[in-house]
Amino acid sequence: xxxxxxxxxxxxxxxxxxxxxxxxxxxxxxxxxxxxxxxxxxxxxxxxxxxxxxxxxxxxxxxxxxxxxxxxxxxxxxxxxxxxxxxxxxxxxxxxxxxxxxxxxxxxxxxxxxxxxxxxxxxxxxxxxxxxxxxxxxxxxxxxxxxxxxxxxxxxxxxxxxxxxxxxxxxxxxxxxxxxxxxxxxxxxxxxxxxxxxxxxxxxxxxxxxxxxxxxxxxxxxxxxxxxxxxxxxxxxxxxxxxxxxxxxxxxxxxxxxxxxxxxxxxxxxxxxxxxxxxxxxxxxxxxxxxxxxxxxxxxxxxxxxxxxxxxxxxxxxxxxxxxxxxxxxxxxxxxxxxxxxxxxx
Amino acid sequence: xxxxxxxxxxxxxxxxxxxxxxxxxxxxxxxxxxxxxxxxxxxxxxxxxxxxxxxxxxxxxxxxxxxxxxxxxxxxxxxxxxxxxxxxxxxxxxxxxxxxxxxxxxxxxxxxxxxxxxxxxxxxxxxxxxxxxxxxxxxxxxxxxxxxxxxxxxxxxxxxxxxxxxxxxxxxxxxxxxxxxxxxxxxxxxxxxxxxxxxxxxxxxxxxxxxxxxxxxxxxxxxxxxxxxxxxxxxxxxxxxxxxxxxxxxxxxxxxxxxxxxxxxxxxxxxxxxxxxxxxxxxxxxxxxxxxxxxxxxxxxxxxxxxxxxxxxxxxxxxxxxxxxxxxxxxxxxxxxxxxxxxxxx
DNA sequence: CTGTTAGCGCGTTCAT
DNA sequence: ATGAACGCGCTAACAG
Numbered sequence: 001x002x003x004x005x006x007x008x009x010x011x012x013x014x015x016x017x018x019x020x021x022x023x024x025x026x027x028x029x030x031x032x033x034x035x036x037x038x039x040x041x042x043x044x045x046x047x048x049x050x051x052x053x054x055x056x057x058x059x060x061x062x063x064x065x066x067x068x069x070x071x072x073x074x075x076x077x078x079x080x081x082x083x084x085x086x087x088x089x090x091x092x093x094x095x096x097x098x099x100x101x102x103x104x105x106x107x108x109x110x111x112x113x114x115x116x117x118x119x120x121x122x123x124x125x126x127x128x129x130x131x132x133x134x135x136x137x138x139x140x141x142x143x144x145x146x147x148x149x150x151x152x153x154x155x156x157x158x159x160x161x162x163x164x165x166x167x168x169x170x171x172x173x174x175x176x177x178x179x180x181x182x183x184x185x186x187x188x189x190x191x192x193x194x195x196x197x198x199x200x201x202x203x204x205x206x207x208x209x210x211x212x213x214x215x216x217x218x219x220x221x222x223x224x225x226x227x228x229x230x231x232x233x234x235x236x237x238x239x240x241x242x243x244x245x246x247x248x249x250x251x252x253x254x255x256x257x258x259x260x261x262x263x264x265x266x267x268x269x270x271x272x273x274x275x276x277x278x279x280x281x282x283x284x285x286x287x288x289x290x291x292x293x294x295x296x297x298x299x300x301x302x303x304x305x306x307x308x309x310x311x312x313x314x315x316x317x318x319x320x321x322x323x324x325x326x327x328x329x330x331x332x333x334x335x336x337x338x339x340x341x342x343x344x345x346x
Numbered sequence: 347x348x349x350x351x352x353x354x355x356x357x358x359x360x361x362x363x364x365x366x367x368x369x370x371x372x373x374x375x376x377x378x379x380x381x382x383x384x385x386x387x388x389x390x391x392x393x394x395x396x397x398x399x400x401x402x403x404x405x406x407x408x409x410x411x412x413x414x415x416x417x418x419x420x421x422x423x424x425x426x427x428x429x430x431x432x433x434x435x436x437x438x439x440x441x442x443x444x445x446x447x448x449x450x451x452x453x454x455x456x457x458x459x460x461x462x463x464x465x466x467x468x469x470x471x472x473x474x475x476x477x478x479x480x481x482x483x484x485x486x487x488x489x490x491x492x493x494x495x496x497x498x499x500x501x502x503x504x505x506x507x508x509x510x511x512x513x514x515x516x517x518x519x520x521x522x523x524x525x526x527x528x529x530x531x532x533x534x535x536x537x538x539x540x541x542x543x544x545x546x547x548x549x550x551x552x553x554x555x556x557x558x559x560x561x562x563x564x565x566x567x568x569x570x571x572x573x574x575x576x577x578x579x580x581x582x583x584x585x586x587x588x589x590x591x592x593x594x595x596x597x598x599x600x601x602x603x604x605x606x607x608x609x610x611x612x613x614x615x616x617x618x619x620x621x622x623x624x625x626x627x628x629x630x631x632x633x634x635x636x637x638x639x640x641x642x643x644x645x646x647x648x649x650x651x652x653x654x655x656x657x658x659x660x661x662x663x664x665x666x667x668x669x670x671x672x673x674x675x676x677x678x679x680x681x682x683x684x685x686x687x688x689x690x691x692x
Numbered sequence: 693c694t695g696t697t698a699g700c701g702c703g704t705t706c707a708t
Numbered sequence: 709a710t711g712a713a714c715g716c717g718c719t720a721a722c723a724g
């Protein structure tokens with residue numbers, strides 16, 4: 001049995017205590033910074049032994065004793081196994097992980113299709129203190145995932161969603177997509193654009209809906225001579241977006257501006273147009289959404305709205321830490337600003 | 347104290363046992379699939395109570411009892427707080443997480459600058475069964491990080507590195523960068539290119555070195571009329587790459603082909619050339635390395651070598667699981683193939 | 693097939 | 709300022 005060997009190799013509090021000639025309790029006090037209860041000399045002695053024996057605290061034993069899980073679960077629901085393919089999600093995870101780690105919490109990450117959630121270890125076992133979730137898919141499925149997590153009676157923070165604020169232990173963190181839409185509308189109106197088209201995936205996200213609403217409200221607020229047409233794409237994939245815009249152009253006159261529901265959509269549309277002899281931005285102006293470092297590397301450089309994805313992750317982590325410490329979320333809906341970034345496509 | 351409430355809400359094995367009128371041990375047997383020891387009827391009864399009471403096993407208690415950590419730590423050492431900004435790393439993490447989750451292991455992720463490693467919870471606490479690491483920075487610092495992890499006397503899998511195989515509990519997983527270099531060399535030679543330049547970051551990675559060596563070997567194997575010049579860039583950033591190539595072109599005749607140490611480098615170089623009236627691929631051919639979905643979105647489409655990053659993560663997970671089960675790594679160095687993907691820049 | 697006993701490593705409580 | 713006893717939830721070993 002391997003455990004025997006491990007025990008030899010791995011020192012426990014008791015081992016440290018014996019080596020330092022004190023009781024285990026004293027070691028525990030040193031470890032937990034209760035300096036009031038330990039004289040400076042014994043403390044030094046204990047610390048030296050901790051160092052010498054390479055003592056590391058066994059997290060599971062402590063967790064069991066104090067009945068507290070010092071880890072947060074990040075659930076990414078995605079049909080694709082490459083659940084971290086999206087740059088937005090990656091930024092969120094990084095921000096979340098950093099905030100949690102700073103508070104001596106750990107981030108346990110798990111990606112899966114929605115139907116696998118009930119079978120996942122993270123749900124079947126009680127091993128994290130709360131959940132953060134980034135969920136894709138149709139609205140009904142997304143709601144079901146959130147419901148399942150909440151059924152665990154643990155705090156849940158969901159990204160890029162909006163709910164009726166009936167559940168006190170459910171918190172949402174999202175960016176100001178509506179405001180981003182307004183910024184885009186205002187920018188295009190200032191350039192005298194009156195015929196706009198926006199390409200959106202058939203399967204609408206709340207974020208996309210808000211972006212559309214923002215553009216609409218911008219146009220409406222200026223008297224309403226400008227018009228926005230929605231172009232539905234079967235999915236966000238390169239091919240689907242290209243065929244969607246091809247279909248649209250076959251039946252309609254070209255718009256003066258095309259807004260992508262996000263950057264990849266905008267880029268796919270732009271490439272289609274350019275490949276068909278349309279000049280950008282002279283003939284058609286293009287705007288994206290959710291930009292990252294990536295557009296530095298494309299020509300022409302896409303005008304876009306930059307997401308504070310990393311900050312979203314940070315905010316979620318802070319909200320969760322407050323919930324865990326205070327017993328309740330301080331705020332149950334967080335909305336972070338976005339920034340307009342002009343490129344050379346408008 | 348909150349624990350009291352939690353206890354009411356969260357059922358333990360004992361609660362389930364009492365509700366089902368059996369002993370805790372029987373419940374444990376049901377939970378662990380020891381069906382031989384439990385009759386079908388009591389099993390059904392127990393399962394019903396588990397369901398009814400929404401019982402979830404307390405991972406820390408089990409972990410303590412069986413002296414086994416069912417989690418693997420993924421350490422990403424990066425100076426930037428956006429440690430998941432790199433698409434390659436994200437793919438690796440996704441593959442790793444999926445393999446581990448399938449085996450009922452959890453992935454604990456933590457990104458940090460190298461100097462923070464010793465202070466991190468994941469190191470100070472004993473809470474994961476092993477480590478996977480993706481480390482950036484100068485060679486000496488990378489080696490130090492790996493050394494620190496290994497000093498914990500736990501199994502370590504490192505990505506994209508190569509070591510002398512002296513340590514039996516250290517395993518490397520990397521892609522065939524040398525082979526990728528060869529593919530690039532062969533491709534360019536077939537197009538009669540004889541003056542090549544390769545842009546590499548000053549701070550060399552083993553992966554980059556191998557790519558260079560592969561190109562060199564390809565050129566050498568054909569008689570050696572073709573020449574490869576290295577261009578050193580201060581970093582991989584857009585700006586540094588652009589100034590590196592500008593400096594080079596000021597003092598040398600333009601090469602017939604430029605190979606980027608990776609895709610962003612190649613793209614930055616390509617954009618510089620195109621912005622200065624150079625035709626790609628007519629005047630200069632361009633090749634990248636480590637391509638992902640992203641190049642679908644750039645024009646002209648970059649010729650590149652596609653990395654099996656997701657597969658690297660999977661392989662690392664499999665290696666770690668074998669190590670944990672069998673007590674030793676089956677193989678201590680894994681090399682995965684790469685694929686040549688022709689674009690329109692060659 | 694099922695129950696009993698004991699103890700994993702840690703921290704709290706109470707005693708000294 | 710330090711120590712002893714106890715128990716967190718779970719399962720290995722053994723008894724029945």
